[in-house]
Amino acid sequence: MLRVENLTKVYPNGTVALKDVTFQVEDGEFLAVIGLSGSGKSTLLRCINRLIEPTSGKIFWDGIDVTAASPNEMRKIRRQMGFIFQQFNLVKRSNVITNVLTGRLGYVGSAQSLANLFSKHDHDLALKNLERLGLKEKAYVRADSLSGGQQQRVGIARALMQEPKLILADEPVASLDPVLSHSILKYLEQLNKEDGLTVLCSLHFLDLVHRYATRAIALKDGKLVFEGLPEAIDDAEFKAIYGQDAQRVSII
């Protein structure tokens, strides 16, 4: 269970990205985070695994205070939270399996991994995860020779290497075609439903939220403005979240 309490983030330049945000994610949920660009969605997700240091507020993960964790504890917490990035964040020149194996770094000692010595178990796990995402035959090609959708699947495989309980997905489909969006989100749905992983996913398009999320929260200018079922977002709520001029659009 993830609990975020009064989370506030102020950047050094004075920008208030998050203001007093409080919410809770139950195990097994698929929680969508919606809001305009710049509303604080990315900051929120990155504060949860402290890629960005929160200014104030607390985050509890399975009862442990993430904001107070030591670097060593943080390492253990992070490996329970797989992160999926909008820009995939692959090392383009490394081959696919090396990229996937980096998901295992939280488990291996520094000295061992610096020599690029991953265990047989890790290798097998990497191949298994790639197979699951339909990329087994691409294991030894360079990451930049893959298409965008394939690269994001590598990103998911990398997150799975952490054997996570929680997936934090930051706009995982914003850089992809609509068709590919569904294919990626279906993988996330599968992880959520079959493996029981909790998914916290920021999304741009409302119809994707309706289609995949079990619950949604909305941010506007860093503040939590909605929390509830996706179906509950009616026109009034929509205008409140996206502003008066916004129009509903749907993809496919």
Added chain:
Amino acid sequence: MSAQTSNSRTTKNPLLAPLFSLIVPGAGQLYLGAREAGSAILVATVVLALLIQFTSEVLRIAVIETAFFKTSWLWFLLALFWLWNVFDAYRRARGLSASRVFGFAVPILIIYILAWQVTGVDFTRLVTRFDDVKYIFNALLHPDFFTRDTEQQSGWVTIQVPCSPTVPPPPPEYSGFPVRIDRACGTVGDPLTMTGEGFLPTTSGNVYWLEYDGTNEAQVRMNDAPVVITTDANGQFTSQFNIPSFAARDGLDPDNPVVQAVEARFVQEVGPPKPSENFHILIGSIAQEPAPAWMVNLGLVAPDATVPRIVPGGIWVTIALGLMATFISVAVAAPLSFLGARNIMARVRGGTVIYYVTRAIFNFVRSVDTLIWAIILVTWTGLGAFTGLLALSIHSIAAVAKLYSEEVEHIDEGPVEATTAAGGTTLQSVRFAVIPQIIPSFLAYSLLRWDINMRSATIVGFVSAAGIGFYIFEAIRKGGYQEYAAALWAIAIVVMIVDFVSSIWRERILHGERRAAATPQDLQAPPKPFYKTRRGILYTVIFIIVFIISWNLSEINLEKLLEPAPTLGSVIYDYITIDTSVEVWRAILRQILVTIFQALLATTLGAIVAIPFAFLAAKNITGRARGTAWIYYAARFVLNFLRSIEAFLYVAIFVFWVGVGAFAGMLALAVTTFGLIGKLFSEAVENIEEGPVEAVTATGANRLQTIAFAVLPQIVPPFISYSIYQWDINIRMATIIGFAGGGGIGLLFQNYVGQLQYHKAGAVILAIVVVVTIMDLASAKIRHRLV
């Protein structure tokens, strides 16, 4: 901008601005909110005033004297600038702008007038001394690489000096070709006819007068020129001359006449050309040596046999130094560069401090040229190739590390974020997210550095007394310009090859096609790591061999580092406790000005000459048509040749031509500049986008209009940008050109070191670092704005 000015018109008094500018230049512009223009005008005025004051006071430049006062006429130009600034403030206050051309032109004019005077430019010397310098050009075209065997044909005949009844001792026994003279005796000045036969047909030779015992001889001359004898088709010759005064060497005593001899001598080159002595020194030779014990023990050779051994010449030492310095600097700089990368250090506690300190050290070390490092290091490790290597490496480490650091800073942060999110430590993030990204650019920079180190290695010998630099130094001192020419050719060839190989590899690393797609079967298994492939093993073996040879040739002796001269401590102390006296800094300021100005003039001169040449050397102008392709290749070769030789090595030519001093150094710099900038310019011309040319042509513009509106706008910014960049480079080179007689700060440094006044030398180094750093930052900033 326009909104700003119209706004200021309503709130600010338009008459105040020119008034302010009249009192303090630029103040009016600042008052109107034009911060950049205002501060530029203020700084320009102050700097120009200081320059005019200093140069007229200390260097007596542009001084006019009347009965009442003595001043510089450049103040008049500065006053013009001042007036322009008032006018500009007035115009700005009205929401208009004054002519910027004038505002730029006057300061530039003042700068160039000063530069011209300070550098001692005197182009007439290039003309008046041209006849003398032909000798050097002739030598440059006839480098001393090869020689041919000579064969001599001679015949002599005796003659008694003077005529006398006394019988002289009997003549020595005769040998050689048959020659006759028409008299048996004579005295100085008597005419003589000499004939001979049986020689090679139609060849030329000389006549020699020999003493009886053959210990002394002299060439016979007539009318201040050697007597030349030429055989006809039958090998016969006839020649007339007078008995030379040399014949009187043994006295003209009729009571004691001597027998002397007249010899006709034909020397001819025969056989094929073979490497000259100079070739052996420069390139290498094969010596026969007693076989080493291990070969004898293995039964490969007989115990007393000799085996050939290659004795490498100076150029190989230079090549080895360039390679070794590159290996060392890459190995040291790669880890250091992370300390100078802001993004990495931000993740470490106290890292920002380390970042600034590291960057400051990099900057300091690379501002000081290799040659200056060599002078400093000689007090530690003595003369020799090893000192040269250390100097090259130190400079190169800092230069490479700075580039590496910037490359680390420019990586894609995404993968770092991803490894961190997975629970990776900083070290793991570096290993898996940073290093894979930077390998190609690190390799490319290393190759570029190899090219630069190769060039520096050709001159480091001037100080460290090893390699080809030292050889050139010696050749010039002895006046051996054919040897000097041979060295220049050897350097040009080596550097051109290195330049070519390095650029091809860089291109392949950065933009090369990826290997052909592997077959599906290959993809099932991990590919063999590179070091296990056949190619990998081959490269590794080659690398090891090259490394060992280079190691030996650069005379690496780590023990020397631990056994410095006992005075080293006090020398370092002297360097650090720099001299702060006014007269020293006045001398430094003076020479720094010379250095900056000679670099400026060299860049200008080189760039002006390069502009027309750049079009000839551009593939899209001359390279495509069959009739003009030769122009393209010829122009390319000239540029490549000239830029492959460091300006430092050209100084000798210009010292001979126009005399020691800043002017000679300026001309030498201009030659290399021409080569370097000509190449950059021609590439800029080649990179012209065809789109705008097409578009302008489509509007019905004629050819001239097309050039003016579609071509020039595309090439002027890069031309200016490259010129400023080149000025930056030239200042670095100008700091050392004084060692070779080219004037400027280098000479001052060398003098102070020579007088063991290291605290003064330390002050010179500080001044160089400051100037080079400022130029570096300013040039980067200006270029950034241009692009």
